[in-house]
Amino acid sequence: MPSPTEFGRLLRYRREAANLTRANLGQLAGLSDCFIKFLETGWRQSLSTASAHRLLSVTQLSLTWEDFDSITLTPLGSRPLPGKPSPELILLAALEVVRSHYPSKS
Secondary structure (H helix, E strand, O other), X not given: OOOHHHHHHHHHHHHHHOXXXXXXXXXXXXXXXXXXXXXHHOOOXXXXXXXXXXXXXXXXXXXXXXXXXXXXXXXXXXXXXOOOOXXXXXXXXXXXXXXXXXXXXX
């Protein structure tokens, strides 16, 4: 079974090939440069589906769903089938993005 480090190596390779810094990629994907660093080094062993969608949206990386095989995607704990994600998964990812922009008041 592939390890999360394999995804991290791929992400770093694609980022560097696109001449992006971690900060640049973070801005494009709406993620922190620290989060990118943790993915690249294997410190993060899981990734939310919303974050996966954000990385997929950075066209310079040319990522596909198959590239996420070596890392656990949450909230469902598994990767959707390659290609088009299910409507339920899209809804869960969208909800996670909305929640990240509008944190609950405590």
